[in-house]
Amino acid sequence: MSDGASADANIRLGMFETACDILAAAVIVYDKNDSLVFASRQIQRYFPIPADFLKPGTRLRDVLGAIFDCGLRYGIAPEMRHKAVNREEWISARISAHWREQHDAVERLGRDRWIHFRKRRLSNGYNVTTLTDVSEQKKQEEQWRTDLERVELTEAILETLPSPLVVKDRNLAHIAANRAFCAIYNVEADAILGRSAWDLCDAENAERTEASDREVLETGMPMRVAEHIVRADGSDLYVITRKYRVGQPGHCVLVTHMEDVSDIVAGTRAMEGGASLDLCSGFVEAQNCFDPVRDAERRILLEQLRSEDLTAVSGRRILVATPNPRIENILVEEFRRRGAECCAVRDRHECEAFLAFAGKRGLPLDLVVVDDNLPGHEELAAQGHGVPVRLIAPDGIGPDFMRVLVEEHELLSENASPLGDIVSPVPIADDWYIATDIAAMPSAAVGDIEVLVAEDNQINQFVFSQILEGMGISHRIAENGEEAVTLWRKHQPRLVLMDIAMPVKNGIDAAIEIREAEKALGIHTPIVAVTAQALNVDMQNCMDAGMDDYITKPVSPDMIEAIYRRYAVPREERSVA
Template identity: 40%
Template sequence: MLDDAAPRARDSSMILDLVANGLGLAVLVWDRDDRLLFAARAVLGLFPISPSFLEPGTRLRDYLGALYDAGLGSGIPVEGNRRRVGREEWISNRLSLHWRERFESVERMARRSWISTSNRRLSNGIGIVLLSDLTQQKLHEEELQQDRERVELTERILDELPNAVCVKDRNLNYVAVNKAFCDMHGMSASALLGRSVWDLVDAEFAERYENSDRDVLENGTRHVAPQQIVTADGEDLWTIVHKFRVGKPADGLLVTYFSDVTPLIDGFGPLGMEGSGAALVPRGAIDRFEPAQNLYDPFKALDVSSLVETPAIQLPVEVAYRLRILLVTSCPTLERRFADALAELSCDVGIVNSFAMLKDLNEALAGIALSPNLILYDESLGAPPPGPFDALPHLPVSLHLAPRDLAAQIMAAGLSSQEVVGDIHAQAAGLAPVAQPQTAIDVLVAEDNDINQIVFAQILEGLGLSFKIAVNGEEAVAFWRSHHPKLILMDLAMPVMDGHAAIRTIRASEEQEAQEPTPIVIVTTQAADMEAAEMAALAVPARLMKPVSPERVEALFHRFAAGQPAAERIAP
């Protein structure tokens, strides 16, 4: 067809071929009768077909048949149709696609060979086909996908590990952490990555960790050390820390693995041994653990709005700074741990190594009229024998008791703050205990639930109000008589005497003695516990619904007890 074409046409074809080759494309041009006008030589590099099928004048049907026979028909069919089709059906489908105004596809020629096809049919019927080899691009995408899958698999494996793992770069910044490491710090992975140990722990520990990190990175020596870590939730983590370098010194990474041995430490029995038979762990091994990171932040952990569900971690101020506590233990680790915890609670602490020393201590204290209010003893020493402090409350402690739970344990021992005040004042004066003068207070709380008592104590201390807590209605009436509170928060469901009876008793006494009514707010979980008519008859102006909040308590105090005249204070 082109045998008699002018030299200019041949030159045009040559230029077009050079341009297509420079662009990395294989170009085919078809006329309106589907006969080949031009085919770039690069087409032969894409398809293993005979050059005769690229001669000008070749029918499109014959060219497509050659492609099918060369293996394109066994590749990925167009438009997502994965049904294997026959030769004639495949050719017919391709002919219809060539007459679309625009069509694009990516097809696999062989197992690892991809071709991109872009068809354009012009308004004058001329069809242009642009072909390009995407094999390298597709192989690169496959490699990236495999790398992503390997990274995701590695991350899943690390997150499933029960022990904490972290990876640092040459600058000792965290570049990878697993879930256990995040839980240990109480932070998310995004908050940890890119930071250093200086952002997480005290400077003393940060400098120590960084020195060992650099030694491992520079020298390649493994570092192993037993450490006692306080996690973000206040629990002790007894761990063996392993550090090692991965890679060469110039571009190596530091991997730190925390091997958790807490179950072994917590398993020490009364004789200071773990297990039975030949598998025994000596108690002295505990002393090899160095105090390390303290990741617990009591201010961050304390959420006043949720104190109804979570016991407080501090003693009320009135109790804490007056308590004298004696700790009996021969374990240096337990001694350091609870001495620090008691000091944070503002308690005076004395320490002896055995029960046998209690007698000598009692004689020494008798000379200065001082004695402890509570005995804490290491439960591994066994039950305390009869001795001079038998009348005092005794609490067993162990290494698996978290320091944050110590305050609640002390309060649960049944110590009365009023008894402690009188006893310690008397001892300081070298006299026998005498009853203390009763003083007016801001708030009287009548509540029998231990958790709610701690909640109210935390809230009222935070508001700077003086208070007393009665555990039943009878005690509430007694405290009302002796302390003249400005406001009473009265729970209705209490033992001995319930809240209804306590309110009636107080109101009857006020009327008999012509006293000004004390504002009483009932504390309840049900609004119908006291009818409006009964509240009005007993001059109960308001309800406080559980769970309580500091804002609501403060508002009630300012409304009813912050110095207003009596008529305004009790007005509903």
């Protein structure tokens, strides 16, 4: 009888040991008197103590003493591990933990080993302890935590870099952009992420940028180029752009870093007589954010020059004398773009010193352009130094120029420049109405056109025009959000297709301004957002701005027709909101 019971107990013990092996865990059981009842053979994988201490009947205190004597110290706070530990105090602390109802802890054994202790005290007083090796898991967690901290630190460093930096994926969509890069376009990162160069700059620069990007991605060879960028606020940025492929083909990204060298480019070179000359050359145009104010200023300045001063100027030497840095930048850039050798001086003393220096070196000038705001400009014009002199009167050009434009209500037309020529001022009565009944408004102002498209990309403008003309729908194109608001006020279209990312004023801000104006007019114009990608954050921003719907690029005739049928209802069916 007893032999049968012993055999059955041995079978159960063997099954218990096998289960411990399968679960990769060690089990140790103590009775209510803290005497060892059972210890699986896996225990010695965790505690290399003599086998005699693992026999049934061994006291818990003796087992803990053997663990301490073999050099293991678990259950000690990290800040105390470098200090000497009293043997009896350590054993007492472990016995205290042993008598808890439940105790779970991950303890470090040695340098790179972690053990998960689970202790449960049963109702009969028995204590069951399981030990599981979680070293690999802890190492992965530590590595993950270290990587996460490294990523956060890297992001913080890149975000605070003074030089612009952007990362693109294999489809050349922006997936990361630091604060300095966003500042070029005066937008938040959300307005850039997910978009391509075609959404941020004109078609010519977008095509050039994308071609160089693809070359770097395909060849893996870094690229370096000096570029001249016009920021959204109209200021100049001179950079050394470097492009790198990071990662292996098929799993790589394109990193573009721009080193700001504007201070170096704008540095001065010493000349005889104490004069100085601002120099900047060798930089190609790149990723320009079109500024309509700067374009208007340029036109006003060029209109004051003779036609022969602007034609066939390639290779001619031209000097600009003006105290206004904005006028200097515009004229010097324009003459250089036309192939002339051009530089600038800031006062009469510099101008005379430069003319004398050039004459002494046998480098005669072909033209001197003098700002009539320059002190002593009359004397310069009278003396001439044997060089043709042109006086210009650039009144209003400077920080207050936009205010002057607004006061005169000048509109942008659809000619040569991205925003066209500045045309004659439009009477206020043509643009502004205060009415509570839409029927009381002038007929030319209610649905004068059917669709207004706000889009800064010239290729997309062409696509929209072809589609709408093919449908026989009257339309107008706005180059930016500010022009879109102006044309909306003038024409009261039935439908507005609003690009989100535009210079001067983005589509979100333009939609908000239109909705505010509609409150006074008592009308509602359907506004449909046009986005590069249907990102959740973009869609939410569009809805918050009061837009009615959205479509994604590239657009198609079916897409435009569906939106038109949905929102551009006949004029007589429009209702007052």
